[in-house]
Every structure is written in structure tokens, then in C-alpha cells.
Amino acid sequence: MKPPAAKPASPSTRAIRVVPSSGPTAWLTSFTAAAMTFLCVFALALSLASGRLADRWSDALARTATIRLSAPAEQVQVQTDAILLVLSTTPGIASYQAIDDDDTRALLEPWFGPDLPIESLPIPRLFEVVEAVPGYDSEGLRNRLTAEAPGAILDDHTRWRRPLAEAAARLRFLGLLSIALIGATMAAMITLAARAALATNIEVIRVLRLVGAKDSYIARAFVRRFTLRAFGGAMVGAVAGLAGVAALPAADAAGGFLTGLGFTGAGWLWPMALPPIAALVAFVATRRAAFQKLRELT
Amino acid sequence: MESTADVPLVKPSRPLSVKETTVIAFENVAYSYSGSELLADVSLRLAPGSFHFLTGPSGSGKSTFLKLAYAELRPTTGRVTLFDRDVTSLSRDDVARTRRRIGIVHQDCRFLDHMTLGANMALPFTVSDRESDPKELDELLGWVGLSHLSGALPPQLSGGERQRAALARAVIVDPDVILADEPTGNVDWEMSLKILTLLVELNRMGKTIVVATHDLNLIRQAKAQVQTRVLRIAKHRVQLAGADL
Numbered sequence: 001m002k003p004p005a006a007k008p009a010s011p012s013t014r015a016i017r018v019v020p021s022s023g024p025t026a027w028l029t030s031f032t033a034a035a036m037t038f039l040c041v042f043a044l045a046l047s048l049a050s051g052r053l054a055d056r057w058s059d060a061l062a063r064t065a066t067i068r069l070s071a072p073a074e075q076v077q078v079q080t081d082a083i084l085l086v087l088s089t090t091p092g093i094a095s096y097q098a099i100d101d102d103d104t105r106a107l108l109e110p111w112f113g114p115d116l117p118i119e120s121l122p123i124p125r126l127f128e129v130v131e132a133v134p135g136y137d138s139e140g141l142r143n144r145l146t147a148e149a150p151g152a153i154l155d156d157h158t159r160w161r162r163p164l165a166e167a168a169a170r171l172r173f174l175g176l177l178s179i180a181l182i183g184a185t186m187a188a189m190i191t192l193a194a195r196a197a198l199a200t201n202i203e204v205i206r207v208l209r210l211v212g213a214k215d216s217y218i219a220r221a222f223v224r225r226f227t228l229r230a231f232g233g234a235m236v237g238a239v240a241g242l243a244g245v246a247a248l249p250a251a252d253a254a255g256g257f258l259t260g261l262g263f264t265g266a267g268w269l270w271p272m273a274l275p276p277i278a279a280l281v282a283f284v285a286t287r288r289a290a291f292q293k294l295r296e297l298t
Numbered sequence: 299m300e301s302t303a304d305v306p307l308v309k310p311s312r313p314l315s316v317k318e319t320t321v322i323a324f325e326n327v328a329y330s331y332s333g334s335e336l337l338a339d340v341s342l343r344l345a346p347g348s349f350h351f352l353t354g355p356s357g358s359g360k361s362t363f364l365k366l367a368y369a370e371l372r373p374t375t376g377r378v379t380l381f382d383r384d385v386t387s388l389s390r391d392d393v394a395r396t397r398r399r400i401g402i403v404h405q406d407c408r409f410l411d412h413m414t415l416g417a418n419m420a421l422p423f424t425v426s427d428r429e430s431d432p433k434e435l436d437e438l439l440g441w442v443g444l445s446h447l448s449g450a451l452p453p454q455l456s457g458g459e460r461q462r463a464a465l466a467r468a469v470i471v472d473p474d475v476i477l478a479d480e481p482t483g484n485v486d487w488e489m490s491l492k493i494l495t496l497l498v499e500l501n502r503m504g505k506t507i508v509v510a511t512h513d514l515n516l517i518r519q520a521k522a523q524v525q526t527r528v529l530r531i532a533k534h535r536v537q538l539a540g541a542d543l
Contacts, residue, residue, distance in 0.1 A: 018424065020412045207408045211467070212398035213425035214391050 019204060019221045025197040029190055029226055033233030033278050034240070036186040040179055041241025041271045042261075047175025048270070049261045054168035057161055063094075063131030064157075065138075070124040071151030079149035083127055086144050092136030099126040186230075186278065187285040194226055194289040198297075205297060219290035223283055230282030234275035242271050320382060321346050321475050321506045322367050324536075327376035329362055336362045338534040340376070344508065346474065349501045349524055351517045352510040353539065354531035360510035363531065364477050367508065368400050369393045381474070398426060401468025401505075405480035407460040409452035415439075415463055416448035422471040430470070442466045442496065458489035465496055475506040482516055490516055498524045 067087075071079050080098060087096040099107075104126060105118050138156050145152040198205065201222075208218050245262050263270065320343045327340040336359045344350060352360050365371040366378050369385045378385045380396050388396060409418045416435060423430035439445045442462035447455065455463065461481055468476055478497065482490035494516055501507045501524055511517065520526050528539035 017413065017417075018410060018421070020410075203408065204410055207410055207421070208425055209394070210397070210402050210404075210408060211422040211425055212394050212471075214394040216391075217394075217425050217427075 018208060019197075019201060019225055021225070023197060023200055025193040025200070026225075026229060028193045028196075029229040029282070030233035030236075032186055032189040032193070033230040033282065034237035036182050036189075037234040037237030037271075037274045037278055038241045038244070040182050040274050041238060041245060043175050043178040043182060044270055044274075045245050045261050045263060047172050047179065048263060048267055050168050050172035050175055052264070054165055054172055057165035057168055063133075063135060065129040065131065066155045066157065067127035067129060067145065068124045068153045068155060069127070069149065069151050070122075070153070071149075075151065076125060079151050080125060082148040083145065083152050086141070086148050087127070087129065090136055090141055090144070092132050092134060093129055094132035095130045097128050099128060183277070183281055187281050190226060190230060190282045191285045191289045194222060194286040195293055197222060197226075198290060198293040202297070205294070215291060215294045218294060219287055222290050223286045226286040227279050227283045231275050231279035234278035237278075238271045238274050242268070245271075319346075320344065320379065322508075323377075323379045323382075324366070324373075325377040325379075327366065327373045327378055329359075329366060329371060330374045335534055337366070337531075337536070340536045342529070342536060344475075344506055346506055347501070347504050349498075349507045349520070349526040350509070351520065351526055351528045352508060352531065352536075353512055353514070353517065353528060355512065358531040359534060360512075360531055361479055363536065364402075364479050364508065364510055367477055368397060368402055398422065398471055399474045401465075401471075401473040401476045403461070403464045403468050403476065403478040403481045405483040407452075407464040409460070409463070411452050414449050414451060415444065415455065418452060419448070419463065419467050419470055421467065426471075435470070438466045438470055443492075457484040458486070458492070461485055461489070461493055462496070465493060469500060469505070473505070475508070476500055478507070478509045480511055481509060482511065482513060487515075491519065494520055494523075 067083060069076065069079055069083060084096070084098065087093055101118050104123060105114075105116055107126075108116055108118070108123075138154065142154045145154055205218055208221075248262055322344040324340045324342050327337060328335065329337045340363070352363060354360055362371065366373060367380070369378070369380060369388060372378075372386060380388075381399065383392075383396070385393070409415075410421070413421075416439070417424075419435055419438065420430035436445060436448070439448050442465060444459060444463055444466070447459065447463075452460065452463075461484070465476075465478070465481065468478075476497065481493050481497075485493070490513065497507055497509060498520065509520075517526070517528055530537050530539040
């Protein structure tokens with residue numbers, strides 16, 4: 001019986017061959033890496049979407065306010081002038097403008113269509129106010145408007161948007177925390193699998209030690225195998241996760257937060273960073289477990 | 299106990315370091331496991347190129363002696379030195395490096411069953427990240443009569459073939475010492491003689507040989523071919539056996 005012609009193999013490749021490839025730990029490691037990476041893709045999508053939402057709401061917070069004027073027709077122009085005068089003399093206001101009928105029609109168009117007879121409807125007159133740094137005294141402005149233009153109502157909507165922006169920021173933090181927890185769980189699972197593999201292959205380890213293998217060599221054989229398995233599993237998980245995210249409805253279609261749970265532009269590349277990270281986690285976890293187990297076996 | 303004085307030294311195939319005068323030395327060594335004493339007050343020196351048999355009844359501590367001699371176990375008390383280095387001072391990597399100078403043959407012939415015989419034979423090279431010479435490997439397999447089985451898996455081999463393969467693997471990296479634990483325990487007399495012939499041949503090449511066995515016929519056969527010393531383990535102690543063996 002002649003051996004087949006052997007191909008030259010690198011030391012690392014030869015090292016990996018000394019450990020049998022079969023066993024339940026192989027499947028467990030690949031499956032864990034795939035499942036955890038799949039979840040990680042969604043956690044990442046959640047985190048990025050939350051980030052975009054937080055940014056959007058933060059932008060909206062950019063010191064804007066609206067004054068709404070509801071007055072009898074004969075009073076509108078008088079109170080409009082009064083409002084503009086008040087705004088022109090209020091410190092802390094960067095700019096202001098009265099929104100004309102065309103802009104008002106454009107604002108209402110998504111709800112009422114393009115043919116809204118805006119002139120014949122009792123639609124309030126709107127004023128956009130942009131706050132300077134430092135800002136204006138909103139209570140003082142509100143009091144002056146009440147005195148000079150009784151039909152004017154100051155709506156500084158930034159006040160109610162701030163908690164939403166904070167909630168979005170926390171959601172982003174939770175997404176990142178989820179990724180960290182998923183990574184830690186994967187490390188724990190791979191550690192258990194590595195320890196099980198080392199225990200299963202105790203005879204292999206004895207033989208290797210008998211012929212003069214150092215702990216680093218034995219560990220390398222296991223670490224390399226587990227790292228490759230984790231990388232392969234994570235690739236499958238990442239691709240499946242990306243497919244899942246891609247299958248979600250487009251954000252533009254409905255404009256809601258859940259439909260915006262996806263990646264945009266270069267964000268689609270982020271999940272591809274997960275397999276190398278999973279491999280790194282597996283490398284560190286297996287190496288630590290291997291050296292620990294090898295010390296115990298002495 | 300000194301057992302080296304009148305042993306003729308054969309020039310080792312690979313000279314030992316200038317400083318190394320003893321390959322294995324035990325000084326007042328005792329070994330206990332779970333409170334039970336297995337070896338006590340063992341003192342001896344094995345000179346380069348010597349051939350020793352280690353005999354005694356089953357459970358007398360022969361395997362323990364050998365495990366101490368290749369640093370698988372550390373003595374409970376006393377000192378074991380390998381190539382003039384105290385084993386207690388050896389790091390884990392040092393132990394691994396030292397084992398590359400010691401060929402170990404077990405009765406149960408430990409192999410990696412998922413690798414071919416050829417790959418198993420090359421294992422001492424593999425674990426030290428060195429390339430084995432295929433020609434040398436073939437020659438070694440031929441020396442033990444297993445050239446035709448280099449592609450076979452260990453479970454496909456007979457007991458005698460496994461023993462010879464284990465011996466070949468033990469010598470592939472040209473070690474200074476061969477420690478064999480009951481190498482003929484599972485084979486018939488004819489195969490025992492073949493294995494003994496290989497061991498004698500290795501000793502003539504300068505290797506230090508220690509064979510643990512309870513087969514007195516094998517020892518007599520060896521004494522007819524090469525100068526050997528017989529160490530007997532009795533009552534936890536190692537004694538130089540009489541010349542009547």
C-alpha cells in the first residue's frame with residue numbers, strides 16, 4: 001500500500017490536520033457563529049437606523065420654531081405685521097419668515113392634494129423662526145406675541161422632539177450593547193465547544209505531547225480549526241442577515257421607523273466586518289480555553 | 299545506585315553536549331500518588347549508549363519510572379535530571395524540547411488513528427514545524443518492514459506492526475534515548491525477537507535504551523547480543539538485578 005503523493009503543506013495546515021475534523025463541536029461552532037452573526041446583522045441594522053433617526057431628530061431640533069396665526073380675515077395682516085415686528089426686535093432670533101400661500105400649499109399637499117383652495121379655507125398663517133445661539137426667551141416671546149398679536153401661538157416643537165431624539169440615541173446604544181452581548185455569548189459558546197473538543201481529543205493531545213509537541217503547537221491546531229469554522233459560519237450568518245434586511249420594505253415606501261431598519265450606502269458593508277470579528281472572537285476564546293485546558297491536563 | 303560503571307560507551311550517533319555526561323539520573327527519587335507510594339529512594343545514572351532492562355511484576359512501578367524519565371511525572375521528592383537538567387527547572391516548552399531527544403514506545407502504541415502510518419511516523423517532525431524527508435521516512439519504514447503500509451491507517455495494523463511502527467516513530471528524529479514500555483507485551487515471540495533486534499541495532503548505533511519488560515526470556519536473549527544491565531523494581535525500590543537473568 002503506497003501513500004498518495006503528498007502535497008507540500010504549510011506548518012499551520014499540517015498542525016490543523018493533527019486534530020480530527022469530525023465531531024459535534026465542529027457543527028456547534030459553525031452554527032453558533034452563523035446564528036450569532038445573523039442576529040448581529042439585525043442588531044447592527046437597528047443601531048444604524050436608530051443613529052440615523054437620532055441624527056434626523058437632532059437636526060430637526062436645530063432651533064426652529066413655528067408661529068401659527070389664527071385670526072379673523074380683517075385682522076390677519078395687522079397681526080402679521082405685529083408678529084414680524086415682535087420677531088425683529090426679539091434678541092436670540094437668527095432669522096424668521098412668514099410662510100406664503102405657495103409654501104403652505106406645498107406643506108399640505110401630501111394630505112390634501114395639489115388642488116387645495118387655500119384662499120377659501122381658514123388655514124392659519126405660519127411663521128418659521130430660527131433660533132440664534134444663545135437662543136431667545138421663549139416665555140418672553142410668547143407673552144409679547146399674546147400682547148401684540150392675540151391670534152399667534154408659538155410652537156417651539158423642539159421641546160417635544162428632544163425626548164424622542166434621546167430615545168433614539170438610547171436605542172442606538174441598546175443596539176450596540178446587543179452586539180456586544182451577542183459577541184460575548186458567541187465567545188462563551190465557542191469556549192465551551194473548544195473545551196469539549198479538547199476533552200474529546202485527549203488521546204490526540206497525549207500522542208502529540210509524547211512526540212514533543214509544545215502547548216503552543218497543540219493550541220494552534222485547535223485555534224486554527226475553530227477560527228476557520230467560526231469565520232465560515234459567520235460568513236453564512238452575515239449573508240443570510242443581509243438578505244433578511246434587504247427583504248425588508250424600503251424606507252421610502254412608508255417612511256416609518258421599522259421600514260427604515262436597514263442599511264444605506266456604505267452601511268451595507270458593515271455586516272461584512274462581522275465574520276473577521278467573529279473569527280477574532282473565536283481565536284481569542286479558543287486560544288484562552290486551549291491553554292487553560294492544556295495546563296489542567298498536566 | 300550506580301549502574302553505568304562497566305557499561306561500554308558506544309559513540310552516540312549524535313554527540314551529546316560537551317557538558318552532558320548523563321542522559322537520565324535519579325537522585326533519591328520517590329513518587330507517591332494519592333498517598334500511595336509507588337517508588338521510593340531511587341538513585342541511578344544512565345550513561346549515554348547504555349542498554350538497560352527494567353523488570354518487575356505488574357504494578358511494581360515500571361511505567362511510573364519511565365514516566366519520570368521522560369518528565370510526564372514529577373518526583374514527589376528527590377531529583378530527576380534529563381541531559382543534566384533538573385526536570386523541576388524545565389518549563390513546559392523545555393519538557394517538549396527534551397522529549398524530542400527521547401523516543402518513547404508504549405505498549406499500547408499511541409497513534410493518531412485519523413492519519414496514515416506515514417503521517418504518524420512523521421509526527422515528531424510535524425510538531426516541531428520541520429519537514430520530514432520522504433526518502434528517510436521510506437528507509438525507516440523499510441527498516442521496520444512496513445514500507446508497504448505507509449498509507450494504511452493505524453487501526454488497520456496488527457499488534458506487531460504497530461509496535462514496529464511505534465519504534466520507528468520513536469527514532470525518526472534521531473533521539474539520544476529510547477524508552478520502551480513493554481514493547482513486546484502484545485506480540486508473539488518471533489515478533490518480540492524482531493523488535494529486540496531493532497533495539498539492539500539502535501543501541502549499537504549509540505542510542506541509550508531502557509526497556510521495561512517482565513519477559514525474562516527476552517532479557518536473556520538480549521544479553522546474548524549486547525551488554526545490558528537489568529534493573530529490578532521490588533517493594534518500590536529499584537535494584538540492580540543479579541547476573542543470572
